[in-house]
Amino acid sequence: VLDSILVRWDLTYKALNNFNFQLELMCQNFGVTFVDVNRVLSRRNLARDGVHLSRRGVSRLGTLILETISSVLQTLEPASPSVQEGASTSHLDLDPEGGDASRKSLQSSVSGN
Numbered sequence: 001v002l003d004s005i006l007v008r009w010d011l012t013y014k015a016l017n018n019f020n021f022q023l024e025l026m027c028q029n030f031g032v033t034f035v036d037v038n039r040v041l042s043r044r045n046l047a048r049d050g051v052h053l054s055r056r057g058v059s060r061l062g063t064l065i066l067e068t069i070s071s072v073l074q075t076l077e078p079a080s081p082s083v084q085e086g087a088s089t090s091h092l093d094l095d096p097e098g099g100d101a102s103r104k105s106l107q108s109s110v111s112g113n
Contacts, residue, residue, distance in 0.1 A: 001032070001035060001065070001068055001072060002035070003061075004023060004034070004037050005019055005020055005023070007038055007041065007042060008050060008051055009043065009051070024036070035064065035068050037064060040060050041053070041060055041061060045057030
């Protein structure tokens with residue numbers, strides 16, 4: 001999850017929107033979820049310095065990020081039920097000598113033994 005650049009006193013809306021648009025395009029290209037924090041935050045949520053968030057702004061940003069991460073996690077596919085239920089994971093089993101059985105099996109098939 002990547003969020004946009006916040007509104008600032010020292011940036012014009014045009015410059016800010018252009019930069020955030022480029023960030024959003026990059027996120028789309030790399031499969032990253034983009035969050036436009038400016039849809040819930042405005043300059044009213046900035047502290048007196050015009051750069052940092054006020055307490056209310058921090059709270060609103062935290063809520064937005066939490067909701068976004070929760071949403072992303074819900075869309076992820078759960079692990080295979082067979083693994084969750086403790087089904088056979090023979091490909092991970094170790095042989096009695098402490099080696100990886102699947103690695104030895106692969107080496108045998110490659111070498112022809």
